[in-house]
Amino acid sequence: MEQEKREQDAYSILSDHVNAELTEKKSVFLTDAYPVHSEEEASEKIQEVSRKYYDARHHCFAYVLGDHKEIVRQSDNKEPAGTAGRPILSVIQGENLTYVLIVVTRYFGGILLGTGGLVRAYTGSAKAVLHLAKEEGKILTLRHAQKLRIHLPYAQAESLQYDLAQKKIRVLETVYEAEVTIHICVPAEEAKGVILEITQKTSGAAQVVREEEGFFAV
The missing domain is CATH 3.30.70.240 (Alpha-Beta Plaits)
Structure with missing residues (x-):
């Protein structure tokens, strides 16, 4: 109960944009993490990434907003259900982050990863960008x-x-x-x-x- 209260009285945020890249069986996963303060801002960033990587097959994302992390959205963007948005969201929630958006863009490399492989790749991509954010002192x-x-x-x-x-x-x-x-x-x-x-x-x-x-x- 005391641990739960401490978690409710604290949260982490991203202070600036961070990007990372991961390759899995020739598929390239480009990950962008942004601080966002509204659903409108999150939507604008998602569209911005989609325009930047217009020739990619998937732009999967998750975001969390609110002091109490009450606003949660995620999308598999045509990946098999539950293989992309949910894993990204789980990483965000595991870091107790809010006011953050993570978009993972996938360039298909011609080799099918399977549902397990996709979950690992999207999870790994989200973890990689947040690890880099920590190294750069961008998580407060x-x-x-x-x-x-x-x-x-x-x-x-x-x-x-x-x-x-x-x-x-x-x-x-x-x-x-x-x-x-x-x-x-x-x-x-x-x-x-x-x-x-x-x-x-x-x-x-x-x-x-x-x-x-x-x-x-x-």
Whole structure:
């Protein structure tokens, strides 16, 4: 139950386009993964890939959208039912990704792969592009988080900044004006404790204001 709650409070996204290539028994599988934020955008990307590889036999895809991964679509695009779209989707879901589209374009090489071979090829293609995305640092994990704004005197700032660094709390921005303003982002469930700790650490000199709550990198 606790593991399920943690998964619901976090998800991963793709930050940029990634492409990969796989060859299986002379069939070439070209895979494109895109960050997308709506079904309309996903449809546009699918059409874009179809136009780019207009002479290919199949453009199979799957995508997941929504903070809770509530929108799911997949297509075998004339491959045998269940051999393409579903395997691609399973890879996306296995990585806890959302707001992502994967399109796998197949150029037939003249050798039939069979249903098992197709499932392995489409699964392998989706895994390959996401593996590359990880290597390139293009997969980000977002958690249910709270942004906080801290106002405090210069005399307290250096010590607090040291503590934030030691606790690996993400600092978004620091502004030096009449006083120091530090913007931070913490997991939502830890916000109350962080506010209390900052207040105690600065003997009440710091004013902490809750700002936006949502899914952010922390």
